[in-house]
Each structure stands twice: as C-alpha cells, then as structure tokens.
Amino acid sequence: MFVSDCLSVNEQGHLTIGGADTVELAAQFGTPCYVMDEAQIRQNCRAFVRSIQEHYDGNGVANYASKAFCCKEMCRIVTGEGLGLDVVSGGEIYTALSAGVDPAKLNFHGNNKTPDELKYAVESGVGRIIVDNLYELETLSRIASACGKTADVLLRIKPGIDAHTHDFIRTGQIDSKFGLAIETGEALEGVKAALNTESICLKGYHCHIGSQIFDVDPFEHAAQVMADFIAQMKAETGYEAEELGLGGGFGIKYRSHDDPPAYEDYMARVAAALKEACAARQLALPFISIEPGRSIIGSAGLTLYTVGAVKTIPGVRTYVSIDGGMGDNPRYILYQAEYEIVNAARAGEPKTQTITLAGRCCESGDLIQENAPIQPVEAGDIVAVLSTGAYNYSMASNYNRIPRPPVVLVNDGQARVIVRRETYEDLTKNDI
Ligand code: LLP
Numbered sequence: 001m002f003v004s005d006c007l008s009v010n011e012q013g014h015l016t017i018g019g020a021d022t023v024e025l026a027a028q029f030g031t032p033c034y035v036m037d038e039a040q041i042r043q044n045c046r047a048f049v050r051s052i053q054e055h056y057d058g059n060g061v062a063n064y065a066s067k068a069f070c071c072k073e074m075c076r077i078v079t080g081e082g083l084g085l086d087v088v089s090g091g092e093i094y095t096a097l098s099a100g101v102d103p104a105k106l107n108f109h110g111n112n113k114t115p116d117e118l119k120y121a122v123e124s125g126v127g128r129i130i131v132d133n134l135y136e137l138e139t140l141s142r143i144a145s146a147c148g149k150t151a152d153v154l155l156r157i158k159p160g161i162d163a164h165t166h167d168f169i170r171t172g173q174i175d176s177k178f179g180l181a182i183e184t185g186e187a188l189e190g191v192k193a194a195l196n197t198e199s200i201c202l203k204g205y206h207c208h209i210g211s212q213i214f215d216v217d218p219f220e221h222a223a224q225v226m227a228d229f230i231a232q233m234k235a236e237t238g239y240e241a242e243e244l245g246l247g248g249g250f251g252i253k254y255r256s257h258d259d260p261p262a263y264e265d266y267m268a269r270v271a272a273a274l275k276e277a278c279a280a281r282q283l284a285l286p287f288i289s290i291e292p293g294r295s296i297i298g299s300a301g302l303t304l305y306t307v308g309a310v311k312t313i314p315g316v317r318t319y320v321s322i323d324g325g326m327g328d329n330p331r332y333i334l335y336q337a338e339y340e341i342v343n344a345a346r347a348g349e350p351k352t353q354t355i356t357l358a359g360r361c362c363e364s365g366d367l368i369q370e371n372a373p374i375q376p377v378e379a380g381d382i383v384a385v386l387s388t389g390a391y392n393y394s395m396a397s398n399y400n401r402i403p404r405p406p407v408v409l410v411n412d413g414q415a416r417v418i419v420r421r422e423t424y425e426d427l428t429k430n431d432i
Contacts, residue, residue, distance in 0.1 A: 003253040003340055003386050004299035006037035015347035015384050019413035022304055022344040026382040029408050029417065031306040032324035034393050036069075036418075038077065038411040040300035041389075044263075045081035048292055051267035056274075056288060063107050065248045065293025066092050068390040069301070071407065073418040075099035078296065084127070086248070086291045090117040097124060107245070107289065109156075111178050112136075119143050122151055130206045130245065132156045132179055137193055137200065144199035151199060154206040154245050155190050157182060159225040163210035163218040163249070179207070182229055191233050202239065204286060205229065208247025211294065214260050220273040222246065227277035230286065241286055246270065248291035252298040254338050254387045263295065294390035301389025303329060303405070304344065307381045308360075317370075318355045320377055325359015326366040327402045329385065329392045333365045341368070343375040344382040351375055357383065361400050393419070401427050 002008070008016045015022045018037035025035055048062040063084040066075065075085060075096045084105040087093050096106055103125040111132045113121075118136075121129055122144050131137050131153045144151040156179035180186040194202040209222050226244055234240045251260040267290075278285050305322035312318040331337035341357055343349075351373035359366035368385055377383065396404045403422035408415050 001256070003256060003258070004037075004040065005043075006040040006300060007302075007386065009348040013346060013348040015342050015344045017302055018410035020410040020415050022302070022384055023382050025408060025410070025415060026304045026306065026344065028415070029406060030421065031304050031382065032322070032328055032405040033304045033421075034301055034328070034388065034405055034407045034419075035304060035415075036297065036301040036389050036407060036409050038409050041074075041077055041297060042081055044292075044296045044300065045078055045083055047263045048267075048290065048296070049082050051264045052288070052290070054264070055267045055271035056285075059285060060288035060290070063105075063289050063291050064296050065291045066096065067394055068293030069297045069392075069394050070095055071393075071419050072099035073409065074297070075101050079105060083296075084289070086293070087126075090114075090120050093117070093121060093124065093126060103127065107154075107291075111156075115139055115143065119147070122147050122149055128152055128154055128203065128243075130154045130156050131190075131194070134190060134193055137190070137197055141197045141199050149199065150201050152201050152203050153194060154204050154243060155180060155187070155194055155202065157187050157190075157205045157207050157226065157229060159207045159209065159222045159229075161209050161218050161222050161225065163213045163215075182225070187229065188233070188236060191237055191239065195237060195239055202241075204241035204243030204245070206245030206247070206289075208245075208291065209249060211249045212251045213249045214251040214258075216261050216266050216269050219246070219249075219266060219270050223270050223274040224277045227274060227281060227283065230278075230283055231281035234283070240283065242284075243289070244274075244286040245289045245291070248293050248295070250292055250295040252294050252387065252390075254298075255340055260295075263292070296390075298390035299387045301387070301392070303385045303388045303392065305383050305385070307377055307379055307383055310377070310379055318353070319358045320355045320374075320383070321358045321360060322368070322383060323360060324402075324405065325361050325368065326363065326397075327359070327361060327399045328396045328405050329359075329368055329388060330395050330397070331391060332368050332370075333363075339369050339372075339388070340386045341372050341374050342384045342386065343377045344384045346375040346381075347384075349375045353377060357385070361402070363399075398422075398427060403427060
C-alpha cells in the first residue's frame, strides 16, 4: 500500500514509521520535522553489501553517497554496516571524520574540488580521490608532493551513456560537466597523465551515469563500456586498472506505482556483464565500488508538517498551506518531483480530496505537490510527505530565514533526535 516497508497504519488509523505514530512524533518533536527509520536504512545497506557478496564474490564495496543525507549519526550507521562513504566536499569529509569514520573509507568526488579541500583530503588520509580533470590532477600532484604523500586516485570517466532520467541528474553523456570523455580522447590523455604524474598512484576508473534510474540496461552497458576502456588503456599504455567505480543512481519508489528493480537484480546483471566482458578481454576482475545514496535513505524518510491556511479558489484549485516548503524540500520547485502525501491521522481512509500542497515561502513556485490526492484535510492536521529521506535535509536552505527542521531517527517505535532543530540564534550566528 505504501511506498516503503517501514510505513504502516495503526489501530487509530494513524500513519506509522518504524513502529512510531507520526501524529505523536509531530506532537513530541514539533513540525516541520524529518523522520527516518533506522531499521529500514540498515536493511537497505545490508541488501547492497549482500548483493556484492553474492554476485561478485565480495570483491567490492558499497560506498554510501552522503550527499543524499549527511550527518554524523548517518555516517556512523552506514559505516557500521560495512559501507564506505562517497563525499563531495570538505564539509562532508569533516562530518565523516567527526563521526569517527576511518578516512581510508572515504572516496572524494567533485568536478571542482578546491585546493584547500584537496589538501584537507590528502592530509587526512582520504582513501581515494576521484580525479575529474587534468587541472585537478596537477593541483593534487602539487599538494600531495608538498605533503610528502602519494594520492591514490580513480579517474572519472564519461562512458557516453545517456540514462533516461531528469536532465539535471544525468551525468554519463558527453555533454556533462563531470569527468573525461572516452570518445574525444580526453580519457586516454588523462590516463597517460595520471601514470606520469608525481605523487599520484592511479588505481583505476570511475563512472556514474545519473540518478533515479529504473532500468538496469544502462548500468550493464556502462560496465561493458568501462571494461572496454580498461582493455583499451591496457593496450595503449600497458596499464591495467585494478579498481572500477560504477557509481550510484538506483531508482526508488516515490509513488505507489513506481516499480524500481531490486538491488540484487541490479548487481546480478551488472556483475555478470562485467565478468563476461573481462573474460572476453582477458582482464583480471577489478575490485568494484558502487555508490547508492537515494536508495539507502530515500524511502526510509518522511517529512511531517502542520496544515495552516486552506484556500479553495472556486473552479481553480485548493491550496493547503503547510509550515514548511521549498526550504526543507526544494525538489518540486527544482525537478517537479513526485511525492505521495498523507493526512497522518487519517492514513487508513481513502484519498478523496485533490489539493496543492503549498509551502510558506514568499515565492509562488514554493509548492511541494500539485493536484495530489489526499484524505480530507483541514487546518491543524498533520500531513506527511513520503520518501523524503534523500536530497531533502541535505538540500535544505534558510530561505526567508526559516530555521531548518530537526531529523528524528526512529527504531522499533523509539525516537531520538539526530539533528536538532535550528534556532533563530543559529540563523544569525555568522552575522557581524
Ligand atoms: N555517485 C556520484 C558520483 C554521484 O554524483 C551521485 C549523485 C551518487 C553517486 C548517488 O546517486 P543516488 O544513488 O543518490 O541516485 N539532487 C538530485 C540528485 C542529485 C544526484 C547527484 N549525484 C535529486 O534530488 O534528485
């Protein structure tokens, strides 16, 4: 019935997450409030770890893409489940290190890492730096040499695959700001440079074709293209990559009718494609990494809001305004992202109303969902927006100087705050 196994309806007809009553959570922690289910997060982590064990003899690692949702407790949970971390900024590195994560488990991405961030990564002993371009390679070489260290790197390659997803979250095609293209010869040039650059140790290649992808074909195709690339580089330079990063992007359910493939199916097919491609090209099987972000945390989370004004414009639509909006969830205004919405206290009832859920920012586009079905709803009700675990808290802003909501983690009915609600003092703490 719901988009995630961690959601249910209790005897009072209230929506529950991880066994906790969302109406009670709203009363206890206030709204707006993000709620995430720890058991679901751990279960998702285990599915990825197990899939590499089963289908690729454990010769790889899942690195959680922390951009999806990053805070200290999340870093502890996923690394406790045996995952590494994909980080994309000094801030994400700092968060992981403050949570006590082994720096060797960090994989540092980004198309324009600053020299300061590169220095921080090298000095901290970050495990892999995924080098995006030749300018970065030179900068990193200089920084590593000055620190008397060698940087272990993967080169970010564009496999030239066009995954069918939203334009803003496609990354594998030639026209992308990320990585070096194979077709144009940039990738070959990058490999030669990496092999001949001081204080750089080339460990292999990395690709990521996009996000919220439902079809396994483009992932399989990417693995084949990358195996080809390893073989081609071996022929041209003598260098055979030991490691291959295959990125993230596995789709999740936002609406009940969404039907993403199981992660086991993904790994079964991609591992088979890679093994076959490597055997055909007489290559040793590379150590692989995958980078699930959304698929670890997305459907493990929801956001609770309190309804305020309800405005029915006859013959037009009904705006139901909530105490949050684009500040805590910018995904509708950015991508017209689809979500299911539920009146938390009437979750077992049919959705007989069609409403537009409006945020509270001074911005007409500040909507969470348009013309969406929901149970009857009025001022004072608690509304839950489902599957908001990924790219909500992590993309939140303080637009209109609205404090960011807290993150509450539930486990078997018990709830605890893992990120506290921002205060007005927090909002002004950097003001001079
Ligand atoms: N690895 C790399 C190199 C990435 O760039 C990303 C996401 C991931 C892994 C994780 O992808 P995931 O498994 O979460 O799909 N803000 C957008 C999504 C941007 C994704 C950016 N990169 C959204 O809200 O849909």
